[in-house]
Amino acid sequence: MVATEQRPAAPERRRRPARQLTRKQRENRAGLAYLSPTFLVVLVVVVVPILWTILLAFQRLRLINIRRSGLFGDFTLRNFEYVFTSPGFWSSLWTTLVYTIGGTAFSIVFGLIAALALRRRFPGRTLVRASVLLPYVAPVVAVTFVWEIMLSPQFGVTNDWGQRFLGWDRPIAFLSQREYNLWGVDIPLALITVIVFEAWRYFPFAFLFILARLQAVPRDLEEAAVVDGAAPTQLFRHILLPQLGAVIALLSVLRFIMTFNKFDDVWLLTGGGAGTQVASVRVYEFLTSRLDIGAAAAQGLVLAAALVVLLVIYLRFFAPREES
Template sequence: MSTAQSGATKRRTAATTPEPPPADEQRQRKKSRPPSATGRENRAGLAFVTPTFVVVLVVVILPILWTVLLAFQNAKLVDIQDMGLLGNWTLDNFTQVFSSAGFWSSLSTTLVYTVGATLGSVVLGLIAALALRTPFRGRGLLRGAMLLPYVAPVVAVAFVWEVALSPQYGIVNEWGRSLFGWDDPIAFLSTREYEVGLLGAHFDIPLALLTVIAFETWRYFPFAFLFILARLQAVPGGLEEAAKVDGATPLQRFRHILLPQLMPVMALLCVLRFIMTFNKFDDVYLLTNGGAGTEVAAVRVYDFLTSRYDVGAAAAQALVLAAVLMVLLGLYFKFFGKKVQEES
């Protein structure tokens, strides 16, 4: 956008600057060419952007504003038919949300889930991009196959995981027993805490939560992989060659040459994935129904909405979730935003 525009201005100034033309020619030029050119472009721009703007306004922005209203209203689905847009003001929804059992634990679950899945998918995406950077036989094929988890429908892949991890007929438990000698089948998706013994010490790990994090990592690492690989292939080869000649080891070349180049895109991916995962509903709902310590906040919104038909409370819960997300993003940009910009 900027190049095209600056190009246009440059041409215009180049045409006018050389020498001040005689007065009447100047007047002529004024007549033949714009005040109207920019005005016309302005009008055309507004004309083109208006339909899109209206659609976004009607289907996205107005509904979100309505969420804000609903959050402060006493709104149940049954009486919504005859309820006006305004009125019935109350703060009950928020007290209900904050005081309801499990609100704070669901918030911390959401955070753990989001951070784990975001880091997991970006790091695995990075590793995959590095491994597939140089050509080998079958790279194209693998590259295509690696996008499968990302493009496949969530319902289908969630079932595959559910069946594969099942304690009764799942392949994972079957192999775990025959290869690793597991005594009992492990119920990956319904075990809140799993006791592990390591070097004589026993501690509990939140198994179901870790499993949904693994699922999310698996499903979204291809997305990170795509972006990181694209950036990786734009890194000038000369830089690395030079470092190689200077005797830098592969690790040093990665740390000092590749990583700084990849940092901006990885930071962007982290922000994107964080936002998307923070509000994720389907994955957890399909795998565990929000049980066994995996109740993320988005699942609670759904529960308020469908099992209690409490529209106001659902709106309040969604709003609180969005507010927490905004605060976190604000903090992120305050502390890291500048740094990322400098590095890019």
């Protein structure tokens, strides 16, 4: 009786781990299969091109002979030598950094202010919220053109009004003047204009995420503080800001990466002239006007490497620690 009860139990015990393993394997296989189209696209359009760019950066190649050349040629460091020593490299890197930090900081600060202002309900809030997002969703080509025309010295509304109401003695070429003397100080006018555009176009992005986080802050937390007589600035400093820390940190990183690699906005506004030659515009110029693929690839890699270094520094020293 005892023996017959034990006998069927034994194979059962042996079989169970085996069956679990096959289920796991099945799931593993399904997971990889479902993700394989994604892998394939990313591999073909992103990973392989990046690896290839690395190879290209170490070869002297021009657009004319690339159709004939193979994957591997004579490897050399001359592209990097050329990139580092060519005039304007360091100033372009500096411009990129100023542009990125300015664009990131202003877009987040304005996004935060907008989110705080639109936080509570009021009639028409949905409509206002939607219109605030417009700069971000509108096509870049269209909005850069409007800005160009608004700021135009000949027929732009800004200069017309500036001369009529603000007493400007002559029109200001916002997008094509490298330096402007403001109260005795030279300011990089075109670069500042481009940064302002960047802040205008991307503050809705910050706004959207900060607003979503704000609305998840527990009501009773704030109500308790208000009962204790906390002023709005104290409320913001001690209740809201700690809650927003993580999303602001994430936004900073995201916006920093996106702005650092940005091409279209600057290209369409100034063509990279008047002291606004950011690094990605430089890559484009190496590629299209000098037809120098090797140098373009090397410049692009230097750009990516600089970005990685900055991100590592940020994550190592400045990123807010996860509260345990």
